[in-house]
Amino acid sequence: MNAQEPRSGWGGSVLQLLASSTGGVGQHVASVTRGLLARGVPVVVAGPAATDEQFGFAAAGARFVPIEIPASPTPADARAVGALRGALTAQPVTLVHAHGLRAGLVAVLARPAVPVVVTLHNAVLAGGVRGRVSRLAERFVARSARVTLGASADLVERAAQLGAADARLAPVAAPALPAPRRARAAVRAEFGIRSEQPLILSVGRLHPQKRYELLVDAAARWRERSPVPAVLVAGSGPSYLQLAARISAARAPVTLLGHRTDVADLLAGADLAVVTSDWEARQLFAQEALRAGVPLVATAVGGLPELVGDAAVLVPPGDADALDAAVRELLDDPEGRAELARRGPEQAAGWPDESDTVAALTALYAEIAPAAPAAPAPPGTPGGADQAGEDRA
Template identity: 80%
Template sequence: MTDATSPARWSGTVVLLLASSTGGVGQHVRSVARGLTAAGASVLVCGPAATQDQFDFNGVGARFTPVEIPASPTPADSRAVAALRRALAAETVQVVHAHGLRAGLVAALARPAAPVVVTWHNAVLAGGLRGQLSRLAERIVARSVRVALGASTDLVARAAALGAADARFAPVAAPPLPAPRRRRAAVRAEFGVAADQPLILSVGRLHPQKRYDVLVDAAARWRVRIPPPVVVVAGSGPAYLQLAARISAARAPVTLLGHRTDVADLLAGADVAVVTSDWEARQLFAQEALRAGVPLVATAVGGLPELVGDAALLVPAGDVDAVDAAVRCLLDDASLRADLARRGTERAATWPDEEDTVAALVALYMEVAPDHAGPATPDADTPSTGRR
């Protein structure tokens, strides 16, 4: 991060609100809470108690108050609205910043006196009644908030189309991974990967949106390669049983690892990273793979093309043949793997980092709550986020 993006001091109180999360949104809120606290803000995180257990917002200097917001709309939303109102009544709050559509809806229904900012992290993909309810929630949120932030430009366009008066792009930076704790050989030995065998890695929540069924079906074809690659998927979620059954039926060389805290180690041992999602904004694993110099195959959906540029092989969503061909191409061409590894690290160096993200948020909070800005950091030149 350059001095031009060093965050100003901001002494106000911000409420960061999130719904049920086991992955990227929770990691992002923790990162933001840490950065805002360092910038002088008083940070109150509100969300399900399970998010505090997993992400330990208290450990980065924030306070935490439980507000149980389930992943899907339910009658319990009224209790979440009441709980948020109680939390807000106990504070002098300058900004309420909700993360995700579910949290955004609760914030909108609570009608706080403070300006509401909502970051849209995901697109609505569900059909049927759930999809109808989610699209209704989108309209309510878009028309109720002071500023709608989109983690990818398609989300910004969606918010604007639904009536957001002020919609802006706000890229979400993946928190940097720690250095690997194990050598490459040790990581590969855990999974029985021979020296000449490729190790293919994917990391993400086991959810239908991630389309791991596509990866499993492609991997089943790789069983006849010599030597056959080993495919591992790190993550937990509701699709575990269906995926395990599919892997067994297809006799695919795929191992579901469950939740892992050693993604840096897994990347150190991997030869290829794969993302097969139907939609993503700026997926954290895609960022982690490029930063680590691991060649990436990813679907050309949402914000992924603008994130990776020409530093990954992009394929259509839901296309087993395309995933199969792209991975084979990488496995058969060491020079292409090396070229993508180089381009990946170069591309990653151009992305905003966590400090840039916090600097932009401080500038936004100072804009929407100007009476609560603290003194600027000496020699800091915090840019305005601008209106779009």
């Protein structure tokens, strides 16, 4: 191999574009960015300044360009389109890869001279005017992108129905959790949970799609059990106040923890994991729970059945009675929990890891964008990472 040839075998560079994110999408972009950089592929990441602060794109070695793309459409989208055009003019790349519908819309409206790949991570669930606008955007993005990737099979099918020129299943791996830093007893002691008391854990953004009110309603029924299970929900988001009020009104044994960075520790202390969403693709917490060997109860929606196989108990979405029954059955069945704890890591072993994901994406990039414009400027040069940092100040 020539000393100048990238270790990936692809001589191009890529701009990764994302909208506002506090969870799975941002973590995925961070994982892909690290993997591409490790393979010698130059990477520009563009997105809201807060995403760089949370996910460390520049710290990983990418050039970061702040472009504000909020979670919901606003008139400021025109500024985001202009900012992306400016970034691509200042530093040409071989390909643009947008993550999520909001970033995908900005990318295709910018009409770059290079191919655009869009990964759809979520389904459009909103109703009313917002839902109609989002579905129009979904159709436009699917028809405008060179390749549309879906994080689950139903998203791929949806993109194809909307007229995508090339719709494929996206390789999306959950970043590996670090080993727990605290023992099970220490984690439980933080929340005053006794050794014999079940600890039920859920992790995710506090958003209507996650349907945490179902977990609260079911947990209120568990007050009759002895000992009463403790339910912890880690995450932040717009549903916090409504959930807090519901927990108080129902006197449910649920504690909202806010944003946590110690999910591995929380899983080490948990007896059961729960996902109550109306829809998910490759839900991050579900993957983390199975990898950690924590029995999982999840809704049978989106890509979750394919993801977990027979290594979790699946219940219908929106059904508090079914959730209640499934959790009770597992709490009363230690052998069943042990069997799920065994199956979880076995199921996870068949998932693509971060290296597999980056290799598949690099092969896709090479397939549709074999040319190689100039690479992003290195840190310390005009327009490089240092300059981008000054622009964010």
